[in-house]
Amino acid sequence: MLEQQLQIAVRDEEELSVDLIEAQYALKNSRDQNNAKSLVILVSGIEMAGKGEAVKQLREWVDPRYLRVKADPAHLFESKKTFWQPYSRFIPAEGQIQVFFGNWYSDLLATALHVSTPLDDTLFDAYVENMRAYEQDLKNNNVDVIKVWFDLPWKNLQKRMDDMDASQQRWHKLFGLDWRNKKQYDNVQKLRQRFTDDWYVIDCEDETVRDQQFAQYILHALKQLPKHKTTVRTKWRQAPVPEQLLNPSTEQMSKEDYQTELKKLTKKVSDALRNDSRNVIITFEGMDAAGKGGAIKRIVKKLDPREYEIHTIAAPEKYELRRPYLWRFWTKLSDQGEITIFDRTWYGRVLVERIEGFAKPIEWQRAYDEINRFEKDLTDNQTVIIKFWLAITKDEQEARFKAREETPHKRFKITPDDWRNRGHWDDYLNAAADMFARTNTAYAPWHVIATNDKYSARIQVLKAILKQLKAD
Amino acid sequence: MLEQQLQIAVRDEEELSVDLIEAQYALKNSRDQNNAKSLVILVSGIEMAGKGEAVKQLREWVDPRYLRVKADPAHLFESKKTFWQPYSRFIPAEGQIQVFFGNWYSDLLATALHVSTPLDDTLFDAYVENMRAYEQDLKNNNVDVIKVWFDLPWKNLQKRMDDMDASQQRWHKLFGLDWRNKKQYDNVQKLRQRFTDDWYVIDCEDETVRDQQFAQYILHALKQLPKHKTTVRTKWRQAPVPEQLLNPSTEQMSKEDYQTELKKLTKKVSDALRNDSRNVIITFEGMDAAGKGGAIKRIVKKLDPREYEIHTIAAPEKYELRRPYLWRFWTKLSDQGEITIFDRTWYGRVLVERIEGFAKPIEWQRAYDEINRFEKDLTDNQTVIIKFWLAITKDEQEARFKAREETPHKRFKITPDDWRNRGHWDDYLNAAADMFARTNTAYAPWHVIATNDKYSARIQVLKAILKQLKAD
Incomplete structure (x- = not known):
């Protein structure tokens, strides 16, 4: 698998908006029908890359009543909770789109970076495998999942932090990582590459391209929904009754x-x-x-x-x-x-x-x-x-x-x-x-x-x- | 208002059970009808009085599918949460009965007894007044509320604690009060009398009477439901349009x-x-x-x-x-x-x-x-x-x-x-x-x-x- 890239050109905003809304209504109208679906969008990435802005822009292009955004601070993994438990209540009903801004992958990253005994690679990979199995189960049960990573090169990130004013700095600290620390940045990049090979990765140097890419990925996903395939088992072998x-x-x-x-x-x-x-x-x-x-x-x-x-x-x-x-x-x-x-x-x-x-x-x-x-x-x-x-x-x-x-x-x-x-x-x-x-x-x-x-x-x-x- | 007491005689268990189930089904069948109702039962009382046993017995007499029990440890009042917030999600839908074993009153008691600066009487009474207003709003919106206090005299409580085995003692400590302390017991009694005048109060010295009283109170409440009155406003005076x-x-x-x-x-x-x-x-x-x-x-x-x-x-x-x-x-x-x-x-x-x-x-x-x-x-x-x-x-x-x-x-x-x-x-x-x-x-x-x-x-x-x- 490769990090997915759509060929995208910047489109006329109004046309893009109309397409998004139409796709959204098609999804909404599938409700209670045989082809009913819903869509989960996982959003993660480098701080200051503009995830927030992209989600906000998306919300302006679509009908916001059918796009829910849930944004949680990181849940560090605890022994008595599965990774999906903080989110499962919010898995959307048919016809709905749900953005998880903060999701099981960002929790995994936070856990890997924050806990005193860091997760080793084998455990990290086991989590990722598990998460993918969970997502596949969601897909098979008519909840499609797309994952978008907002990326930003080190130099660009530093420049943006230089330009930031004080109030924003306070806010950005809330997320607990020191983005001035090159080692930590590299560590995030190294870790995220262990799971982003089936993600859409957006290079966020240009803001317009970023917002357009994000919206067009989602439009693409919405249009794919009805085609959604599930593996068919053929012969069923009945077990003998004990x-x-x-x-x-x-x-x-x-x-x-x-x-x-x-x-x-x-x-x-x-x-x-x-x-x-x-x-x-x-x-x-x-x-x-x-x-x-x-x-x-x-x-x-x-x-x-x-x-x-x-x-x-x-x-x-x-x-x-x-x-x-x-x-x-x-x-x-x-x-x-x-x-x-x-x-x-x-x-x-x-x-x-x-x-x-x-x-x-x-x-x-x-x-x-x-x-x-x-x-x-x-x-x-x-x-x-x-x-x-x-x-x-x-x-x-x-x-x-x-x-x-x-x-x-x-x-x-x-x-x-x-x-x-x-x-x-x-x-x-x-x-x-x-x-x-x-x-x-x-x-x-x-x-x-x-x-x-x-x-x-x-x-x-x-x-x-x-x-x-x-x-x- | 006086602490409410029904004249009760111990009834044949089967007959009581049949009556309860019939009343429960009448409630259930009101769902989506014009007279639809639900019932909230608040349960509180002296430790070891047998609240748990009474609820368990009730569950055996009724159809347990339509009786939900929620039991939370005390929520101490915090400044950013109203007293009803921990419970509001569980306010039952039409046709349902919900027992809150642990409820806003037990939270109030716990807060009054546990916080370092005790609530003064005025504040305590203001809370009670507020709680009653909330309950009245529930009633007006077709959620009836009944409140049952399980009482036990000091001597009886001490005797029960003497007879308790070690594992139970461990469990009873979980609720955070020292029931060997006469001063604390008296304090609980004094405080609860500030709110129990519209409660059913059950004297729990005899277990059979306790369980029967509790069940019969609930049967009584279920039968009253359709009669439920709400105050009617008469003339409506339209405000001028600004x-x-x-x-x-x-x-x-x-x-x-x-x-x-x-x-x-x-x-x-x-x-x-x-x-x-x-x-x-x-x-x-x-x-x-x-x-x-x-x-x-x-x-x-x-x-x-x-x-x-x-x-x-x-x-x-x-x-x-x-x-x-x-x-x-x-x-x-x-x-x-x-x-x-x-x-x-x-x-x-x-x-x-x-x-x-x-x-x-x-x-x-x-x-x-x-x-x-x-x-x-x-x-x-x-x-x-x-x-x-x-x-x-x-x-x-x-x-x-x-x-x-x-x-x-x-x-x-x-x-x-x-x-x-x-x-x-x-x-x-x-x-x-x-x-x-x-x-x-x-x-x-x-x-x-x-x-x-x-x-x-x-x-x-x-x-x-x-x-x-x-x-x-």
Whole structure:
């Protein structure tokens, strides 16, 4: 890959503006359509090169209502946060353009330059690779990403700093680097060349050329959007359904044994969760009536509600559907509390969305890798993910459905949807089999729990949590 | 007012659960209907009284998908944040129930008990009064609020602490108060009695009674929801339209004077904005084509995009319509950047929403006070609000509309809506007159700027910013 350069000539401003606005409206009008897209623009570069001016000029040429600009000071990488977490809430909805002025690359640069033990090249490159994988996932989910580096030669930078007045100097210091220091300048250049080979690089010596190049790059990107290709997987090889799912154990536990064990384990689990310094995410999937709610109730038994958060996942809202399917989970990850429980999860993509046709085959087939990367990023950042599949037999489900229908305070738990899903029993088994085959990773393994016997199921869940917390 | 007490008898758990779920579904089904409501439950109390257990029990009796629990550690009051800011994002949408376990009152208590210079009673009471006004505004906007204090006598608390095991002790310390200290306990009791007279107070000596009381209070509140009354204003007295709006000055400024002044002022404004330690909010309203965009462009001319944020306000989205109309502005207030510009604002409630009938008379008539309180809370917390109304003549607007239609890169700025709004010219003048009469407060005054001459308009805007920044 080479640093990308478009052949550009300075164009008439009005014509350029009209083209930009038309492209912007085409994007906006794609909203809720089959070809809906959004665009993320990452902006970075040498201080004083004029990133700010170029963004401001762009804002004047386009319709500013559909161009959002987010400008953050650098987020230094912390161990409990992935690089995308400060930004994920702002990933634009279909039809929108979002400029990240300050983004994961500038955070990487800042981290590399500021932390006391500098990142070594291998780690730096690993971050870059990870960021590109994240961007590719965004692209596949209809969020295009373009990256623009504003460059300025050393001499030119020094001259601009000489010409600056005092108030600007104060402002420029805010960004924390000493741009009078040649060694530091060279270091920035050396580092940025480790990631800018798929960026547009703008030489900012001439201001008009700079603003025009920037705007024309974006126009180019907007026009490319509909052509956007995603790799198509061809044959799908269904994984065999594991024995645990076909014939989950129905071994029974006595009530006395259960109560003795439960008392001991709920205490141990709450202690272990509290004393773990990492973020902990516990997720539940499984057939309806398999006992997710009951298992969750026992996990939190000895915890205070201030210690955990439970997310019960239902069908996505319209504003959520306008973003990548993982978006609504990105925004639910804890940034302060440490224990997060999901009653149904992102695996809906490869379960209900696959089976009901809400996701196209290419979409759910791609989702396994996307989910693995999502979980890997989290577990690489001091997060434990404990995933449960609760497995019951078809007969036992029927018995529970009927019992629910006959119990007034449980009746709300059973809806026509549940009976309909039951009609897809084998589809769900197949989808679950594929899911295990592809997402049972070392860093986020699946725990399949037989739940025909509720007592032993709950005990197994608690034991599995203890075991994984110790092992990780 | 007296601490509220319902006559409660311990009910059959299943029946109570069925009643709760039915009430919850009635609430949920109100969504998008005329009688749509949501419910906020504030939970506070003495440590170890069992707030957590009661919330957990409630969660087991209701459908947990429609009961959200947010539990934050205390936010000590800071000068640049209103008491509602940590929570406003979580004010529930229609149909939802939100428990704030940790809320503005517990923040107030924590602030009163923790800060080095304790709040005096007058200040404490002023906070409480303010909180009640905020809650009343929520109620009027279909978010009901109930408040529950979990109480426990001193002796009982000590006994529970004696019986606690070590791991729990560690956890209970997290909340920062020494519950072995009788003086501190008494102090909490004394302080909370300054605000709990409109709370449900639960005596938590008996656990079953505690959980049942809590659940029955909530059931009671859910059943009251549809009856919810709001005060009706009767006669509406239209304010006279000020001369500045009827006949805005059309005095002209020469291009040379403009350019000289502009250069000086953009520099001064950027310096003043940068050097101001407060949050600054600058808002624009006015007829279409009055020059809002042009004025904003000049304000930010010498600023870097990382220094400010511009919000262009269009029609609300569906998920925004399901919450109080101020909600989408609450969530756009800066919590890190310090300069926020709104191109159209919350005043839409008393302008377009009034005129188009999107808000009922009772709603927009109430909005003036709500907006005043909103702005007061902000300005009381180190925020400057600079509000502009750009005034042009009807003829000049027509000339600008036509010019826009003839200029390709400006054509997008003009839509059939603009011509339609023009048809409501006098309605807008009347609505603006009422708005000035009711919201031109000392803490957030209106600046009416004549904009037939663009040059002098922009200069006046810049001067007004400088003046207000200095004056406040």
